[in-house]
Amino acid sequence: MNEKTHFGFKEVDVNKKAGHVGEVFHSVAEEYDLMNDAMSFGMHRIWKKILIELSELSEGSVVLDIASGTADIPKLINKKFKSVSVHVTDINESMLALGRDRAINENFFHNCSFALASGESLPYQDHTFDLVTVGFGLRNFTDKLKGLKEMRRVLRPNGVLLILEFSRPTNSFFSKVYDWYSFNIIPRLGSLLANDSESYQYLAESIRMHPDQETLRGMVFESGFTECKFYNLVNGVVAIHKAK
Ligand code: SAM
Numbered sequence: 001m002n003e004k005t006h007f008g009f010k011e012v013d014v015n016k017k018a019g020h021v022g023e024v025f026h027s028v029a030e031e032y033d034l035m036n037d038a039m040s041f042g043m044h045r046i047w048k049k050i051l052i053e054l055s056e057l058s059e060g061s062v063v064l065d066i067a068s069g070t071a072d073i074p075k076l077i078n079k080k081f082k083s084v085s086v087h088v089t090d091i092n093e094s095m096l097a098l099g100r101d102r103a104i105n106e107n108f109f110h111n112c113s114f115a116l117a118s119g120e121s122l123p124y125q126d127h128t129f130d131l132v133t134v135g136f137g138l139r140n141f142t143d144k145l146k147g148l149k150e151m152r153r154v155l156r157p158n159g160v161l162l163i164l165e166f167s168r169p170t171n172s173f174f175s176k177v178y179d180w181y182s183f184n185i186i187p188r189l190g191s192l193l194a195n196d197s198e199s200y201q202y203l204a205e206s207i208r209m210h211p212d213q214e215t216l217r218g219m220v221f222e223s224g225f226t227e228c229k230f231y232n233l234v235n236g237v238v239a240i241h242k243a244k
Pocket of ligand 1: 021025066067068069070071072073085089090091092095117119120134135136137140141142
């Protein structure tokens, strides 16, 4: 029998998950930024700024941003560090093309390179990067541990990994309100603004299936990192894991 994994709350064959995730992001690509602002009330911009603040970057560093999407993280890096080069990668052509077009239009293309690549099989040599970032991408991986091991492999000794991802609220009342919002409002917003409620139903489900803060921290250690701490944002709706 084929090995199974989850795609939101559904069980699918392991070898089919990437295809399903691909369909979601092809479908939402054009309205992705608008939906991000709408769903998070603009807060994702602050979360990404905090990620940069935690990065320990300095001029001349080399960065890999995995699952870059529309290149929010590369753009913020370029705003703060003019001579940091960022390798911008995503598994999805539509999302990567939007990131590249934005880099051209918003004048940060010169410090970036672009590659269609899975975070689970990175086309880079060992010990290449000072910083690896992945924002709201790990949740969609078929094999998260494999992805984390790849991130460790391509990092230089003392390099930093930053994972920005939805996580588990720490307050139970808040958690109930958040559940209601996720399953009632988010798919409706998706339908209204992106004409696609199904993809946003997947978003809400995939967040619930993603490991909580401590479990992810355990996986980070399992993949070979020796330090990992996490920061809870908005009561743990989102967490940043920082590993070395
Ligand atoms: N990092 C951006 C941000 O924070 O706004 C985009 C995040 S978007 C929610 C998730 C991105 O992960 C999509 O662009 C999707 O194509 C990409 N993705 C999904 N699975 C992936 C994988 N296995 N490897 C690399 N990218 C992946």
